[in-house]
Amino acid sequence: MRNMSDTLLAAAPGAEEHPCLALVNSASGLPAGKRYDELSSPEAAAAWLLARxxxxxxxVLHExxxxxLAALRADLRDLLTAHTTGDLPTIEAVQAVNxxxxxxxxxxxxxxxxTAGFTRSADHPVTQVxxxxxxxxxxDAASLLSGDQASLLASCEADSCQRFFLRTHARRQWCSTRCGDRVRAARAYARKREVHSV
Structure with missing residues (x-):
């Protein structure tokens, strides 16, 4: 099952390797003030988790x-935002992750x-999934924020986009080509309007 973000946005750099980035990016803004949420229902959340x-x-997930999961996403967003802006994270977000x-x-x-003899496995009944x-x-989030890749963590600089990514090179500003193209097009349009208004 494909959802809106799959069809509109490719995974941000680092999101395939880091489920914490994928989770935070599972809800964001889109152009024209629209939003998407890949965890909008228990079924959608289960599909999102299964795909990863x-x-x-x-x-089976319940509401x-x-x-x-959505609350953890909000707490992780708080931590990633604090990390990328240099602000202090909320104590509640740190405690939630802990x-x-x-x-x-x-x-x-x-x-x-x-038949199989002795084996070892984790016990994850439905209540513990x-x-x-x-x-x-x-x-994953704790390792990312405290590890070698922490300095690569960035937030997309496109207006209305709230996704996080790992910089693949120092000058990267956007989570996707789509966001970069949108920002460049908006700048070109603004310059064109400025020239015509003079």
Whole structure:
């Protein structure tokens, strides 16, 4: 199933490798004041997570799960914004990410199957699917913000775009060619109007 952002925007640089960037970018502005939200319903959130191999195909999300994921997205946006602007993040956002980091049990439980013998696997019943996903995304965010790639993190400079990306080169200002083209076209239009108004 393709959604609006898939058809209009390519993944921002770094978003395929970092689920935290993909999550933050799952809602943003589009030209003409429109918005998209890839987590708009439990089914949409499940499809988004499945497309990134973060849940099993048979996983079911409820509205409560979608809401928790959307809340984590808002907290991550706060942290990424603070990082890229040099502002202080809110204590609540840092605490929310820390809660997400620790909410999923990390121990692999011992299992026994008469045919397979002893195996180990994490126990993620339906009530823990979202905790596991949030822990994975929070771990990625914590590693990104505190690691070597932190200095590459940037926010798109196009008006109305609120996506984050990793700079592929120092002069990169936009998350996509589409945003860059839009900004350049707006500048050209403004120059043309200025010339004609003189």
């Amino acid at each position: 191999d973060l849940i099993a195909r048979e996983s 409560h799960c979608r809401g928790r 809660r997400a980091l620790t909410c999923a049990p990390g121990a692999l439980l011992l299992r026994f199957d008469p 979202i905790e596991h996903v949030m822990a994975v995304i929070a771990e």
